[in-house]
Amino acid sequence: MNSMRVEHHPVLGDLENQKEIKIYFDGQEYTAHEGDTIASALLASGIRTLRLHEDKATPRGIYCNIGHCFECRVRVNGKNTVRACLTPVENHMQIESGTPLSASFIKGGTL
Amino acid sequence: MNEESTVVCRCEEITLKEIQGTIEKFNCSSREVKLRTRAGMGSCGGRTCRSTIDRLVEQMGGPVISNEVPLSYRPPVRPVSFGILGGAKE
Amino acid sequence: MIDLVVVGAGPAGLGAAIAAAEHGLQVCVVDEFVKPGGRLLGQLHEEPDGKWVNGIEEAQKLYSRAIELGVNILCGVSVYDLQKVDHGWCVYTTDEMIESKCLLLATGASETPIPIPGWTLPGVMSIGAAQVMGNVHRVKPGEKAIIIGVNVLSVAIARELQLCGVHVESILLPQPGILAGDAAQPEKMMESLLRLSHLAPSPLIRMGGKWVSPKLGARLFPKNGFKMWGIPIQLRKTALEIYGENQVEGVRIAEVSASGDVLPGTEKTVSADFVCIAGGLTPMSELASVAGCSFCYVPELGGHVPLHNEFMQTNLAGLYVAGNITGVESAKVARAQGKVAGLSVARVLKALTYGGNEKLHSAVEEVKETRKNALIQFQPGIEEARRELYGKFDETHKKTLISI
Structure with missing residues (x-):
C-alpha cells in the first residue's frame, strides 16, 4: 500500500497482518502500522521534517533513530521532548512538530 | 559551503568556526568550550558532538586526550521532567 | 532490593x-x-x-x-x-x-558523527539509523542513498539497505579537514578495509575480488572505486557538502588524491534522497x-x-x-x-x-x-x-x- 514499506525481504520475510491505525501530525491524519514508532510511521508517509530548530528554525528530522541524539523530538498528546524514534504509535495519537521559540526565549532576548 | 560553517553541535547549532575561534582565543579545554559556546549543552547532553569537540581541542594544541573523560557527565543523563525527578511515573 | x-x-x-x-x-x-x-x-x-x-x-x-x-x-x-x-x-x-x-x-x-556541511538536513542520518529503519521498522529511509564514510560498518549496512530495496548510489569519504580527520584519508581507510583480509573468507574478500588484497595501496585504488554487490566503494571520492532546500536533494562530490587532497576541477553533484553518515x-x-x-x-x-x-x-x-x-x-x-x-x-x-x-x-x-x-x-x-x-x-x- 505504501512504497516506502519494505513489504518483502529476502532474509527477513514478508510483512504480514499489519494492523492499521490513525495518527495525527500537526493536525493532519496519517495511517500508521501498529508497532511503528512515530518516526517510522511518519517516514513511511513521506514525512521527513519533524521540527524546526528552536533558535535557527532550520528543518530537522531523525538522525540516530535509537534515542541518543534527540533530533526527532516532538510533542505528543501535549507532552514535550518526546523522542519520535523511541515512541510507539497509538491510535488517534496527536503529534506536533517542534517550532522555533519566540524571540523572548532566545539567548539575550527580553520579555 | 565551507568547512568553517559546518554545524558541529546539532542541538545548539554551534559551528566549527565558533568552536575553533573559542579554542584559539582562550586556549581552552572541552569543558570550557562547552561553557563558552553551549556546544554539547543541548538536549542530547553532548552525546553526539562530544567526541568531535574533544578531538578539535586536542588537535588545536589543547590537552591530549587522557584516561579522564574530557567532558564530564552529570545526571540526569536524559532530559526528564521535574515530575519524573520527583518520583512520578512517565 | x-x-x-x-x-x-x-x-x-x-x-x-x-x-x-x-x-x-x-x-x-x-x-x-x-x-x-x-x-x-x-x-x-x-x-x-x-x-x-x-x-x-x-x-x-x-x-x-x-x-x-x-x-x-x-x-x-x-x-x-x-x-x-x-x-x-x-x-x-x-x-x-x-x-x-x-x-x-x-x-x-x-555512533561517532562526522560533521559535514548540510548534515542537519532532514534525510541525513547515521548509518545505524538507516539500518534500524529498514530492518527493524521495515521502512525504507529513501529510494537512493549516498553513504559517507568507508568502513566495515558502512559496507555491511549498505548491503542490508540493498536487501530492503534501496539503491545505494555510492559509498565515499567525508571532506578532508579537521572535522573528518583520518576518516577522509584514502590510505587510512584502505588500511581499515584491508583489516578484513586476514579474516578470510569475509564477504569483502569474496565480493571485492582482486582489488582487496593486502598489496593494494590507496594509490592504486581505481578512480571510480570497486564494486561490492554492485555498490561503488569510492576511496578516491569525497563528499564536500550535502545540499537541499528543506531536505536532502543530493551531495556535491569531488575526486581526491591518494593523500586525501581535493583535486581542483573535479567537483560535481550527485542526486540522492537520503544520506547516511558512518563515522564508526x-x-x-x-x-x-x-x-x-x-x-x-x-x-x-x-x-x-x-x-x-x-x-x-x-x-x-x-x-x-x-x-x-x-x-x-x-x-x-x-x-x-x-x-x-x-x-x-x-x-x-x-x-x-x-x-x-x-x-x-x-x-x-x-x-x-x-x-x-x-x-x-x-x-x-x-x-x-x-x-x-x-x-x-x-x-x-x-x-x-x-x-x-
Missing part, C-alpha cells in the same frame, strides 16, 4: 541476565528502545557457508530464554541517574526507582561516568572505556560492565561478555553452586575464543589492548575487590 539490574537489553545485557537468572538471581533489565535486542536488531550477517544470521531472531531467542527464567524486562524505559547506596545501587528510571545489590551497565556504543562507534560510557568509575582511553576499543577486569568488574563494588561499553566488538563477543558478567555477579552474591568457578573461567575463555573467531574486527590489536587494560586494573584495584 533485587539482585541485579541490567541497563541495556542487547546481547550483553540479555546474556548476563540469563546467566544470572540461571543461578537463581532476581534480575531486572531496562532498555529505552521499544523492543529488546539492542543492536542485534537489524543485524544481518551472511556466514561463510552462505547462511544468513538474522539478528531479530537471535534477539528473540535471548528474550524468550530470559522471560522463561523469570527475568523482568522493561522496554521503553530510560535510566537517567545512578547512586551508590549501602550494599547496592539505586537506579533512577523514567518508570520507577529500582534498588539492586549489583548493577550491570550494558549500554553499548553510540564509540563506547557509551555516560552512566559509568555518573557512577564514578575510573576510565581508560583505549583507541583500539573505540575511546574511553570504564576500567574493568576480565570478570567484567569495575573498580566500584557491585558495578559491572559488558558489551560495547567495554570496547567496540561484535554482538557475539558482547553476548559472551554478558555471560561472564552474569556469572561474576552470581559468584559475588554467592549463588554459584559447586563447579561455579570453573564455569566462570570457561566463560572468560569463551570470550577470547569468540573474539578470535570474529569475522569482523573493528580495530586491530583488540586482544592486546584488553590484556593491557586488565593488567592495569589488577595493578590498581585487585586488593580492594573480592577476589575471584
Whole structure:
C-alpha cells in the first residue's frame, strides 16, 4: 500500500497482518502500522521534517533513530521532548512538530 | 559551503568556526568550550558532538586526550521532567 | 532490593541476565528502545557457508530464554541517574526507582558523527539509523542513498539497505579537514578495509575480488572505486557538502588524491534522497561516568572505556560492565561478555553452586575464543589492548575487590 514499506525481504520475510491505525501530525491524519514508532510511521508517509530548530528554525528530522541524539523530538498528546524514534504509535495519537521559540526565549532576548 | 560553517553541535547549532575561534582565543579545554559556546549543552547532553569537540581541542594544541573523560557527565543523563525527578511515573 | 539490574537489553545485557537468572538471581533489565535486542536488531550477517544470521531472531531467542527464567524486562524505559547506596545501587528510571545489590551497565556504543556541511538536513542520518529503519521498522529511509564514510560498518549496512530495496548510489569519504580527520584519508581507510583480509573468507574478500588484497595501496585504488554487490566503494571520492532546500536533494562530490587532497576541477553533484553518515562507534560510557568509575582511553576499543577486569568488574563494588561499553566488538563477543558478567555477579552474591568457578573461567575463555573467531574486527590489536587494560586494573584495584 505504501512504497516506502519494505513489504518483502529476502532474509527477513514478508510483512504480514499489519494492523492499521490513525495518527495525527500537526493536525493532519496519517495511517500508521501498529508497532511503528512515530518516526517510522511518519517516514513511511513521506514525512521527513519533524521540527524546526528552536533558535535557527532550520528543518530537522531523525538522525540516530535509537534515542541518543534527540533530533526527532516532538510533542505528543501535549507532552514535550518526546523522542519520535523511541515512541510507539497509538491510535488517534496527536503529534506536533517542534517550532522555533519566540524571540523572548532566545539567548539575550527580553520579555 | 565551507568547512568553517559546518554545524558541529546539532542541538545548539554551534559551528566549527565558533568552536575553533573559542579554542584559539582562550586556549581552552572541552569543558570550557562547552561553557563558552553551549556546544554539547543541548538536549542530547553532548552525546553526539562530544567526541568531535574533544578531538578539535586536542588537535588545536589543547590537552591530549587522557584516561579522564574530557567532558564530564552529570545526571540526569536524559532530559526528564521535574515530575519524573520527583518520583512520578512517565 | 533485587539482585541485579541490567541497563541495556542487547546481547550483553540479555546474556548476563540469563546467566544470572540461571543461578537463581532476581534480575531486572531496562532498555529505552521499544523492543529488546539492542543492536542485534537489524543485524544481518551472511556466514561463510552462505547462511544468513538474522539478528531479530537471535534477539528473540535471548528474550524468550530470559522471560522463561523469570527475568523482568522493561522496554521503553530510560535510566537517567545512578547512586551508590549501602550494599547496592539505586537506579533512577523514567518508570520507577529500582534498588539492586549489583548493577550491570550494558549500554553499548553510540555512533561517532562526522560533521559535514548540510548534515542537519532532514534525510541525513547515521548509518545505524538507516539500518534500524529498514530492518527493524521495515521502512525504507529513501529510494537512493549516498553513504559517507568507508568502513566495515558502512559496507555491511549498505548491503542490508540493498536487501530492503534501496539503491545505494555510492559509498565515499567525508571532506578532508579537521572535522573528518583520518576518516577522509584514502590510505587510512584502505588500511581499515584491508583489516578484513586476514579474516578470510569475509564477504569483502569474496565480493571485492582482486582489488582487496593486502598489496593494494590507496594509490592504486581505481578512480571510480570497486564494486561490492554492485555498490561503488569510492576511496578516491569525497563528499564536500550535502545540499537541499528543506531536505536532502543530493551531495556535491569531488575526486581526491591518494593523500586525501581535493583535486581542483573535479567537483560535481550527485542526486540522492537520503544520506547516511558512518563515522564508526564509540563506547557509551555516560552512566559509568555518573557512577564514578575510573576510565581508560583505549583507541583500539573505540575511546574511553570504564576500567574493568576480565570478570567484567569495575573498580566500584557491585558495578559491572559488558558489551560495547567495554570496547567496540561484535554482538557475539558482547553476548559472551554478558555471560561472564552474569556469572561474576552470581559468584559475588554467592549463588554459584559447586563447579561455579570453573564455569566462570570457561566463560572468560569463551570470550577470547569468540573474539578470535570474529569475522569482523573493528580495530586491530583488540586482544592486546584488553590484556593491557586488565593488567592495569589488577595493578590498581585487585586488593580492594573480592577476589575471584
